[in-house]
Amino acid sequence: MKSANWLAGSILLIAFLAGVMLYPLPILFFQELPHVPFLGRALFILLLSAGMCLYRITRGPTPADRIVAVDILGILIVGFCAILTVSTGRSWYMDIGIAWALQSFIGTLALAKHLEGKRLEE
Amino acid sequence: MSQKVILFLSALIVWSLFNWVPDPAHLLVGIFAAGMVALLLGDLVVERPHLLAHPRRYFYFFFQYIPVFLWEVLKANIDVARRVIHPNLPIHPGIVKVKTSLRSDIAITLLANSITLTPGTMSVDVDKDQAILYIHWIDVRSRDIGEASRIIVERFEKILRTIFEEGTGNEER
Amino acid sequence: MMHTLGLGFIAVGLAFDLFGCLGLIRLPDVYNRLQAATKCVTMGTCSILFGAFLVTGFVSAGIKALLCIVFLSLTTPVAAHAIARGAHRSGIALWSGSVVDHYADDRQEEVESSKTSS
Numbered sequence: 001m002k003s004a005n006w007l008a009g010s011i012l013l014i015a016f017l018a019g020v021m022l023y024p025l026p027i028l029f030f031q032e033l034p035h036v037p038f039l040g041r042a043l044f045i046l047l048l049s050a051g052m053c054l055y056r057i058t059r060g061p062t063p064a065d066r067i068v069a070v071d072i073l074g075i076l077i078v079g080f081c082a083i084l085t086v087s088t089g090r091s092w093y094m095d096i097g098i099a100w101a102l103q104s105f106i107g108t109l110a111l112a113k114h115l116e117g118k119r120l121e122e
Numbered sequence: 123m124s125q126k127v128i129l130f131l132s133a134l135i136v137w138s139l140f141n142w143v144p145d146p147a148h149l150l151v152g153i154f155a156a157g158m159v160a161l162l163l164g165d166l167v168v169e170r171p172h173l174l175a176h177p178r179r180y181f182y183f184f185f186q187y188i189p190v191f192l193w194e195v196l197k198a199n200i201d202v203a204r205r206v207i208h209p210n211l212p213i214h215p216g217i218v219k220v221k222t223s224l225r226s227d228i229a230i231t232l233l234a235n236s237i238t239l240t241p242g243t244m245s246v247d248v249d250k251d252q253a254i255l256y257i258h259w260i261d262v263r264s265r266d267i268g269e270a271s272r273i274i275v276e277r278f279e280k281i282l283r284t285i286f287e288e289g290t291g292n293e294e295r
Numbered sequence: 296m297m298h299t300l301g302l303g304f305i306a307v308g309l310a311f312d313l314f315g316c317l318g319l320i321r322l323p324d325v326y327n328r329l330q331a332a333t334k335c336v337t338m339g340t341c342s343i344l345f346g347a348f349l350v351t352g353f354v355s356a357g358i359k360a361l362l363c364i365v366f367l368s369l370t371t372p373v374a375a376h377a378i379a380r381g382a383h384r385s386g387i388a389l390w391s392g393s394v395v396d397h398y399a400d401d402r403q404e405e406v407e408s409s410k411t412s413s
Contacts, residue, residue, distance in 0.1 A: 006209045013317075038302060045309050052316035056328075064325045064382035071374055072319060072332045075367065076312065079340040082347040082360060083305065091356035094347075098363050101370070108374040116381035142358045199311055199338045202331045206318040215327055216395035217383075238372035239337065244330045245372075246379045246398060256398040258326045258379065265395050 020044045039087040043080065050076050067111045074104025125168045130160040169227070173286070182285050190281065191236060198241040205260070216262040217246060220271040222253050222279060229286040236278045243274055297349050304346030311339030324390035325382050333375040341367055 020041050053076065056069040081097030084090075133156035138144040144152070173179060205212060224230050234245040234255065242260040249255075257274060264270050315335025322328045344360040344367075351357040389396055 003209055010207075039305075042305060042309055045313060049312050049316040052320050056319050062325060062382075062387050064378060064385070064387050065328065067378055068325065068329050068332060069319060071378065072316070072336050075336050075340050075371065076316075078363065078367065079308065079312065079343040082340075082344050082363075085356050085360075086301075086305070086347045086350050091351075091354065091359075094356045094359040094363070098359060098366070101363060101366060105370045105374055109377055112374070112377035112381040114381075115378070116384045136362070139358050139362055142353075142355045195334075195338055198334050199314075202318060202334050203311065203314040206314055206321055206331060211321065211323075213322070213327060213392075215324075215390060215393050217326075217389070217393075217398045218395060219397045219401075234376060235369070235372040238375055239334060239368070242330075244326070244333070244379065245376055246326075246383060256401075258330065260327060260330055262394045 016048060017045070039083055042083050043087075046076060046080050046083070063115060067108065067115065070111070071104065071108045074100060074108070077104075124171045125165045126160045128168050128171055128174060129163060130156050133159045179285050182281065187278075187281050187285065190277070191239075194236070194240040194277075198239060201241045213260050214262050215258065215260050216265075217256055217258050218262060218265065218270045219267050220255050220257055220275050221267060222255060222271070222275055224253070224279060224282060224287065226286055229282045232286075233275065233278055233282055237274065240278075297352070301346040301349030304342050304349060308339040308342030308346065311335045311342065315339060323392070325387055326379060326389065329375055329379055333371055337367060337371045 050073060053069045053073045057066050057073075060066045060069065078097045078101050081093045081100065085093040085097075134152055137152035137156060138149065141148045168174075222230070222233060224233060230248060230250065230253075234248060237243050237245045237255070237257060244258045245255055246258050247256045255275070257270075259270075259274075264273065312335070315332045318331030318335065319328050322331055341364045344364050348357040348360040348364075351360070383398060384402075
């Protein structure tokens with residue numbers, strides 16, 4: 001049962017990666033740069049990772065699982081902003097990334113404190 | 123006073139890195155903002171300013187701590203990736219206690235950060251009075267406190283002690 | 296040359312991001328998930344940012360990417376530490392296959408001694 005699950009999951013993953021790598025993507029604003037095809041597909045791989053985080057947010061059995069997934073989602077968005085900076089050549093995407101990293105860190109700390117304090121009040 | 127000056131200078135450097143290349147208008151606003159930060163925070167951030175005057179410590183930090191740290195991070199990532207894509211999930215998790223001999227705040231903070239980013243370990247809680255760290259270990263190899271300390275913390279402890287504690291006069295505190 | 300090297304760093308970072316999020320799905324409890332996800336995603340995102348720095352060079356975006364690397368590698372372990380501590384104190388148990396838990400034993404003793412003294 002376990003190995004069957006593992007096999008199905010790995011086949012799905014490899015199929016997604018092959019599809020992303022082989023399918024021609026019609027994204028207009030990347031076309032001035034020479035390394036366009038790779039960066040356009042990199043965004044799709046990051047979207048797959050973000051989708052895994054969303055799965056953990058919806059299905060997580062405890063609140064702590066959801067907080068972990070939200071934290072990881074924030075870090076992924078910083079990487080997303082970095083790839084957008086490289087591919088479009090607009091430097092203000094990196095400003096968004098830095099601001100997002102700061103906000104996400106403070107939000108995670110606040111959520112963790114809330115998780116810890118819930119028990120102390122009882 | 124020297125603490126405020128150090129804080130002012132570092133805030134100004136970070137500000138001018140944020141809007142590279144610095145021009146006079148940005149620099150003026152930056153001097154104002156860094157002055158506000160230094161006046162408001164004062165002595166809270168930099169605790170022992172005399173440590174910053176030793177070039178030996180910078181040398182150890184950049185040429186001994188950083189390479190070891192990067193190598194351990196790379197090993198940790200390959201280890202986690204191997205465990206995650208293995209069909210049987212080869213993990214034996216548990217929370218163990220380790221002992222450390224470091225005393226200063228920044229050294230313990232850096233030690234906990236290094237432990238979190240190195241292979242298979244993550245710091246859960248710090249007991250500063252008894253100098254005990256509780257560590258979640260993904261593959262428990264030893265339950266004994268001395269043995270676990272030898273495996274996990276010894277590598278970084280030696281380097282951090284030479285950087286932050288040696289010759290400051292508070293080893294025996 | 297720098298473009299190729301930077302794209303290589305971005306590819307390595309993407310692979311580690313993917314492994315980290317896979318660990319978020321596959322591993323059994325909060326602490327293991329936190330461990331895999333924090334390590335792999337932090338290193339992966341730092342690698343992506345370093346690749347962006349290599350591609351763009353010493354302009355404002357590249358310098359900001361370097362600052363962001365320092366910032367991420369300082370703050371992510373702190374956030375992971377806070378979440379693990381909060382999860383353990385709010386009573387979320389370890390996975391049933393766990394070997395040992397010294398922290399719960401010590402916390403139990405602490406609670407009992409405070410009860411008897413008060």
